[in-house]
Amino acid sequence: MKIPEGHHQVIPYLILKDAVKFFDFTKAVFGATERHRSYQDDQKSLRHGEISIGDSVIMFGQTSDNWGTDNAGLFIYVEDADATFKKALTNGATEVMPVTDQSYGRSGGVKDPFGNTWWITAA
Known part of the structure; x- marks a missing residue:
């Protein structure tokens, strides 16, 4: 098996x-790095995008007549759960669960403007 580097x-x-805006949200909140971006023939609709957050990659594309919305729940470790949670809210996310101390770390949940739930946790 050959997996790309x-x-x-x-x-x-x-x-x-609004897949293109997902780039901006993940950069502002999680410090994501853009890895790839390609557009449909109209040069407006994102065909395929990739970001890196730390050593993790997330791929995504734009909804279309052929592809409906397919959201996710994502668990992410961060240095400061409270600061990242506030940054997410500032960038359009809504609170799902406030940041509290849990047995596994300080954790809270937000739903981003694109329908994905992020479980933000500092271990």
Whole structure:
């Protein structure tokens, strides 16, 4: 099996409304790095995008007549759960669960503007 460098054997793939704006959200909140961006023939609809957050990759594309929205729940470790949670809310996310101390770390949940739930946790 030959997996491209920087990829893992399993990678989340999201189909999103406003997929291009997902780049901006993940950069602002989680410090994501853009890996790839390609557009449909109209040069407006995102065909395929990839970001890296730490050593993890998330792939995504734009909803279309052929592909409906396919959201996800994502668990992410961060240095400071409270600061990242606030950053997410500032960038359009809504609270799912406030940040509290849990047995596994300080954790809270937000739903991003694209319908994905992020479980933000500092171990």
